[in-house]
Each structure stands twice: as C-alpha cells, then as structure tokens.
Amino acid sequence: MNFAKRAWLNLLAKKGRTALLILVTSAIMLFVMAGLLIKSAANQATQNAKDSVGATLTLSANRENAFKKMRAQQSESAGSTSKPSGRPSLSMDPVKLSTAAKIAKLNGVESYAATVSASANAQSFDAISTSTGQMTGPMQQENNSGDITISGVTSTASSANFSDKTYTIKSGRGLTIKDAATNNVVINSELATQNSLKVGDTIKVKNTAKTKTYTLTVVGIYKAKSTTSSSGAMGGGMGMMASDPANTIFAAYTFANTLKGSKYKDTADSVTFTVSTPSQVNSVKKAATKLISSKYALSADDQSYQMVKSSMATVTSFADKIVWLVAIAGTIILALIVILMIRERRYEIGILLSLGEKRGKVIAQFFVELFVILLIGVGVASAGGQFVGDKLASQVVSSAQTTTTSSTQGFGGQGGPGQQGGAPGGQMPGGTTRAATQKAQVKQAKLATRVNLKDVALLFGLGLAIILIAILAGAGGILRLNPKKILIN
Amino acid sequence: MLSTEKLTYWYTDKDQYLFKDVDLTFEAGHSYAIVGQSGSGKTTMVSLLAGLDTPKAGAILVEGEDIKKRGLTTYRRDKVAIVFQAYNLFTYMSALENLMTAMSITHASHKGDKAYAEAMLTKLGLTPEQMTKNVQKLSGGQQQRVAIARTMVCDAPLVVADEPTGNLDEDNTDDVIGLFNQIAHEQGKCVIIVTHEPSVAAKCDGVLRLEHREFTWEKALTPTPAA
Numbered sequence: 001m002n003f004a005k006r007a008w009l010n011l012l013a014k015k016g017r018t019a020l021l022i023l024v025t026s027a028i029m030l031f032v033m034a035g036l037l038i039k040s041a042a043n044q045a046t047q048n049a050k051d052s053v054g055a056t057l058t059l060s061a062n063r064e065n066a067f068k069k070m071r072a073q074q075s076e077s078a079g080s081t082s083k084p085s086g087r088p089s090l091s092m093d094p095v096k097l098s099t100a101a102k103i104a105k106l107n108g109v110e111s112y113a114a115t116v117s118a119s120a121n122a123q124s125f126d127a128i129s130t131s132t133g134q135m136t137g138p139m140q141q142e143n144n145s146g147d148i149t150i151s152g153v154t155s156t157a158s159s160a161n162f163s164d165k166t167y168t169i170k171s172g173r174g175l176t177i178k179d180a181a182t183n184n185v186v187i188n189s190e191l192a193t194q195n196s197l198k199v200g201d202t203i204k205v206k207n208t209a210k211t212k213t214y215t216l217t218v219v220g221i222y223k224a225k226s227t228t229s230s231s232g233a234m235g236g237g238m239g240m241m242a243s244d245p246a247n248t249i250f251a252a253y254t255f256a257n258t259l260k261g262s263k264y265k266d267t268a269d270s271v272t273f274t275v276s277t278p279s280q281v282n283s284v285k286k287a288a289t290k291l292i293s294s295k296y297a298l299s300a301d302d303q304s305y306q307m308v309k310s311s312m313a314t315v316t317s318f319a320d321k322i323v324w325l326v327a328i329a330g331t332i333i334l335a336l337i338v339i340l341m342i343r344e345r346r347y348e349i350g351i352l353l354s355l356g357e358k359r360g361k362v363i364a365q366f367f368v369e370l371f372v373i374l375l376i377g378v379g380v381a382s383a384g385g386q387f388v389g390d391k392l393a394s395q396v397v398s399s400a401q402t403t404t405t406s407s408t409q410g411f412g413g414q415g416g417p418g419q420q421g422g423a424p425g426g427q428m429p430g431g432t433t434r435a436a437t438q439k440a441q442v443k444q445a446k447l448a449t450r451v452n453l454k455d456v457a458l459l460f461g462l463g464l465a466i467i468l469i470a471i472l473a474g475a476g477g478i479l480r481l482n483p484k485k486i487l488i489n
Numbered sequence: 490m491l492s493t494e495k496l497t498y499w500y501t502d503k504d505q506y507l508f509k510d511v512d513l514t515f516e517a518g519h520s521y522a523i524v525g526q527s528g529s530g531k532t533t534m535v536s537l538l539a540g541l542d543t544p545k546a547g548a549i550l551v552e553g554e555d556i557k558k559r560g561l562t563t564y565r566r567d568k569v570a571i572v573f574q575a576y577n578l579f580t581y582m583s584a585l586e587n588l589m590t591a592m593s594i595t596h597a598s599h600k601g602d603k604a605y606a607e608a609m610l611t612k613l614g615l616t617p618e619q620m621t622k623n624v625q626k627l628s629g630g631q632q633q634r635v636a637i638a639r640t641m642v643c644d645a646p647l648v649v650a651d652e653p654t655g656n657l658d659e660d661n662t663d664d665v666i667g668l669f670n671q672i673a674h675e676q677g678k679c680v681i682i683v684t685h686e687p688s689v690a691a692k693c694d695g696v697l698r699l700e701h702r703e704f705t706w707e708k709a710l711t712p713t714p715a716a
C-alpha cells in the first residue's frame with residue numbers, strides 16, 4: 001500500500017476533517033477564481049475597447065502659437081510712439097485640405113472629416129429664439145453674428161454628434177461626401193416644425209454681412225436626443241439665438257467656407273482623422289507633425305479608449321489585489337491547518353518512520369491528501385466562480401465608474417481637444433457632449449466574467465503552489481522529528 | 490546477528506551518561522528480555538537497537554555492518570520490526586490494511602499478498618470480520634496481536650518490543666509472549682523485549698539487566714554474551 005492509497009484511506013476515514021479542508025480550500029479557490037475572472041474580464045474589456053472605441057487626431061490652428069503672435073503684436077504696439085490702431089486680434093489660419101489629404105495617406109489613418117463653422121441669418125424662415133430675459137438689453141443689441149449656425153461637415157455620419165447618436169436623422173437623409181459643393185442641408189426637427197419645413201423644401205439664408213442670399217435644399221431633418229443647449233454652452237461669441245442648438249444647420253463644409261468668404265476655399269476649421277487602432281495614435285501623430293507647420297496643431301483624442309483603459313486598470317488592479325490577498329491569506333490559513341494536522345498526526349508519522357518510510361513519502365502522502373481536496377476545491381470554484389465573480393465585478397465596476405464619471409465631468413469643464421478645433425465658431429463637438437459619450441462608453445464596458453480553461457488551469461496552478469507552500473511550511477517539523485521522540489517520549 | 494560495540498549514550502551532559510562502552514551480542518532464533526528499574530535506560534537501549542535514535546558513541550552492528558553506514562531509515566525498513574506498548578497501529582485502517590501497509594513500506598517478500606496477511610492474522614486468532622474492522626474497534630489484546638502480526642509479515646530479522654504487554658491482562662500477556670517466542674524459534678528471528686514484568690522476562694531465552702548504568706546477564710545463552 002503506497003502513500004497515495006494511505007492518503008485516500010485517511011481522507012475517507014477522517015470525514016469531518018476532510019469536509020473542513022474541502023470547505024476552506026473551496027472558499028479560498030472560489031475567491032481566487034473570482035479575482036482571476038475579474039482580471040481576465042477586465043483585460044478582455046480593455047482589449048475590446050482597444051478594438052472598438054477607436055481614436056482620432058484633430059488638426060486645427062495652433063491657438064498657442066496664435067496667442068504668442070498676438071502678444072508679440074501687443075508688445076510692438078506698446079513700444080511704438082504712435083497711438084495703437086485698436087485691440088490686437090487673435091488670427092488663426094484655417095487648415096488647408098491639401099495638408100489634410102497628405103496626412104490621410106499615412107499608415108494607420110482610416111478616414112478624415114473636415115469641420116467648418118460659420119454663421120448666417122435666417123431669411124425665408126424664423127430662427128428659434130431662446131431669450132431668457134437675463135440676456136436681453138444691450139447684449140442682444142450687439143448681436144450681429146447671425147442667428148443660424150452652419151456646421152459644415154464632410155458628412156453628417158462623421159460628425160461627432162451623429163456618430164455618438166446625440167443627433168439622429170428623423171426623415172430624409174444625412175449629408176455625404178457627394179454633397180460637397182452643393183447647398184444641401186440637414187436641419188433640426190424643432191426648426192422644421194416651427195417653420196413647417198419638410199424634406200425637399202428650400203430655405204434661404206443671408207451671410208452675416210447681409211450682402212448675399214443663399215438658397216438651401218433640405219435633404220434631411222435631424223432630431224436631437226435631448227433639448228439641452230449643450231453645444232450652445234460652447235458658443236462663446238455666438239449670438240444668443242444661434243446658441244439654441246435647434247438653429248444649427250448641417251451643410252457641406254464647402255458651403256460653410258463659401259459663407260465665410262473666398263479666402264476660406266479648400267480649408268477647414270479643423271480636420272479629424274480617424275486612426276484604425278488607439279495604439280497607433282502616437283505614431284500617426286508623430287508622422288503627421290512632420291507634415292504640418294507650427295501654425296497648426298495636432299491633438300490626439302483617444303480619451304474614450306484611455307478612459308475605458310483607466311477604468312479597467314482600476315478593476316484589474318483590484319482583481320490583482322483579490323488574487324494576491326486571497327492567495328496569501330489562503331496559504332497562511334492552509335499552512336496553519338496543515339501544521340495543526342501534522343501535529344495531530346505526529347504519532348502516525350512516527351509509526352511510518354519506525355517502519356522505515358522515507359520522510360519524502362510521508363510528505364507526499366500529505367500532498368496527495370491536499371491534492372484531492374484541491375481538485376474538489378477547484379471544481380467548486382469553477383462551478384461557483386462565475387456567480388461570485390459577477391457579483392464582485394459589478395461592485396468593482398460600479399465603483400470604478402463612479403471615479404471615472406467624476407473625472408469625466410472635470411474633463412468636460414476644462415475643455416478637451418475638440419474645443420481647440422472648434423475655436424472660430426465654438427461649435428465643435430467637445431466638452432460636455434464628448435464627455436457624455438465617454439461616460440456612455442464606460443458604462444458599456446460591463447465586465448463579462450466567464451470561466452474558461454485558461455483560468456481554471458491558472459487557478460489550479462495557484463492552488464498547487466498554495467498547497468505546496470502550506471505543506472512545506474507544515475511539514476518542516478516532520479524533517480526534524482526523531483521517531484523515538486514521537487513514539488516513546 | 491546483532492551486536493553493540495562500546496555503545497555509549499547520554500542525554501545532555503557527557504559525564505552523566507546512561508550507559509557507557511556497552512558490548513552485547515544477540516543471536517538470531519532467540520528471545521531476549523531487557524529488565525531494569527524505570528528510568529534506568531532500557532527504552533533508550535531498545536530505541537538505539539531499533540534505529541530510532543543514534544548512539545552518542547560506539548556502534549550497533551547488524552550482521553557485522555554498522556547500522557549508521559546503512560542509514561537508520563533503511564535499517565528500520567529492512568532489518569527491524571518494532572512493537573510498542575501502545576500498539577502503534579494506523580488508527581484509520583483495518584488490521585488487514587495495517588499489515589498490507591507495513592508489507593508495502595518494508596518491501597517484504599509477500600508485499601501485496603493479501604492472502605498471506607489474512608493467514609497471519611488468522612494464525613494470531615483474528616476472525617475475518619475483525620480483520621476488516623477499524624483497529625480502534627478491536628480490544629487491546631487484539632490490537633497487540635495485529636502489531637505482532639505486522640512484525641511477522643515483514644522480513645525483518647530483528648524484532649524489538651518495548652513493554653509489549655504493558656496494557657494487557659495476564660491471559661493476553663501469556664499469549665503475546667508465546668507469540669514472540671514462536672517468532673524467535675519458528676521464524677529464526679532475534680526478538681528483544683523490554684519489560685518490567687519478571688514473569689515475561691522468565692519466558693525469554695536470555696535476560697539482560699540494566700542496573701547502575703551496567704548491563705549484566707541474569708540468564709545467559711550459550712555461548713555467553715560478553716557483558
């Protein structure tokens with residue numbers, strides 16, 4: 001009868017102790033498994049985010065550079081004896097589309113979309129007024145920048161508001177690249193209702209200088225998800241009526257350029273490049289920077305990915321802690337149980353040694369006993385790990401999201417890359433709208449824990465390490481035991 | 490078969506030795522009793538002979554070879570079988586399983602032979618039902634019989650017993666001593682029993698007394714072992 005059979009007989013004979021060991025080992029394995037599952041799910045979620053969230057690079061005028069230039073002008077004016085001609089203005093060069101085309105050819109760039117913001121005055125229809133009373137009087141008198149915001153885009157689908165579903169096409173169609181050089185527009189459903197406009201109708205707008213009238217064809221009507229004036233909040237110097245999001249009309253970027261003037265032909269306020277994978281953003285940015293002058297700036301926007309990554313990093317770190325803490329605590333608990341078990345079985349060890357059994361085989365017997373218990377524990381953990389993992393994961397993700405949401409709100413307030421690009425009209429999607437999207441994406445990053453063979457194998461390996469350490473710690477005494485001391489003393 | 494050469498033992502103080510320079514010889518096919526007062530060192534001597542402890546000085550030779558050279562674990566496995574007052578059986582096993590385990594560990598010639606183990610237990614008076622019962626459910630006498638049967642199924646030429654009758658009544662004591670003599674005389678083994686009972690010692694072939702740190706033969710064999 002070898003040590004394995006002795007171990008088996010012992011397990012069967014000492015049912016109470018075996019049950020206790022199974023209970024303790026199963027509990028340890030269950031929590032280690034939960035930790036492993038959460039970690040694995042967090043890694044998967046990060047990977048999914050990497051694959052699906054995407055990332056963008058925005059090319060726009062270099063505001064920092066423009067400010068420096070303005071300050072230099074101010075200094076020059078202050079130094080000269082002649083009376084200053086007026087307040088120095090911030091002059092920013094629009095992005096040339098030819099430059100954008102060069103960048104678009106870089107490796108990793110999937111597509112690009114130009115954005116141009118312009119203002120116009122409603123001619124054949126009424127803009128929606130959202131006067132609040134607080135803003136009446138002199139401020140309104142000074143409004144001469146147009147009551148309609150023209151958001152020039154390459155296509156509505158590439159516009160952030162449409163891609164994040166803040167705006168959806170209610171009737172007709174969105175703008176596509178084929179609408180370039182046309183006067184086709186997509187208008188807000190509120191504006192359409194107020195003016196009884198439908199797809200196919202034409203509307204007239206005048207440029208802000210009120211020198212030219214343009215006839216626009218309504219090809220689509222969009223509906224905003226909420227009626228908050230979020231983009232209006234970004235409006236900056238826009239007129240109060242234009243600040244109502246319902247007054248935003250989407251047109252081809254070429255038409256927005258036409259409204260702004262001939263010098264804006266083949267330019268854009270900003271160009272957004274979609275990069276295939278977030279990990280390529282930095283390399284694309286590096287390569288693109290070489291193609292542009294200091295008048296322009298490139299800003300990376302992989303925040304959606306970074307936020308999911310950061311949120312998942314918190315979860316992974318927590319899962320790591322669970323695994324380590326439970327593994328360490330488990331080792332200690334099991335080691336203590338094994339030590340007690342060995343003390344209780346000193347006499348048996350003495351008999352084995354007196355019969356001439358090798359110490360290694362005595363240890364091997366304990367190992368086999370715990371190995372059988374570990375197998376059961378791993379089985380229990382594999383069966384129940386998913387349940388515990390799910391419960392624990394939802395708690396962890398919820399706390400990670402709370403943290404991320406707070407930082408998102410902070411981010412929106414400070415302004416992100418999108419705001420830089422939208423400087424002239426202040427209508428670039430960014431700030432709050434983008435932050436809301438990211439929040440939604442983080443929410444979508446729900447952990448899907450699933451027991452797989454790899455995790456079971458890893459758990460088994462960890463369990464094996466735990467019982468090995470526990471046995472070595474507990475059996476340390478055996479190696480020092482003198483059979484005479486056990487059996488006779 | 491078994492001899493000691495200048496065997497010396499002390500616990501902590503070298504000057505307070507338990508016995509010193511002891512030379513003894515034990516022959517195969519005989520039973521020996523070691524008697525003496527409590528605390529005289531009988532159990533220590535039997536522990537040394539059984540390879541459960543190491544002498545401080547001197548040597549124990551089995552078939553002319555120092556047991557240290559062989560290694561105490563190997564010596565215990567191949568050459569010696571031990572019986573204790575407390576039986577020292579595996580309490581989570583049956584009598585039969587105890588024997589099978591001992592046969593397996595000691596690599597006995599009948600290793601794995603269940604029928605042989607059953608025959609041995611039958612010879613020692615255990616019924617088939619008692620053989621498969623957990624040993625803790627057997628009486629003291631039956632448990633000691635199992636312990637003796639364990640020494641019989643192993644091939645060890647030396648059997649060492651420490652107070653094997655200490656927990657037994659008179660009838661069982663007689664039976665157990667009879668069994669030990671049977672092992673010595675029929676199986677040709679060397680049996681050494683530590684006892685404080687004169688009746689037990691009287692039934693052995695040789696009696697060795699340990700008194701005042703000295704071993705003396707009370708009942709010697711021929712040829713007389715060196716004192």
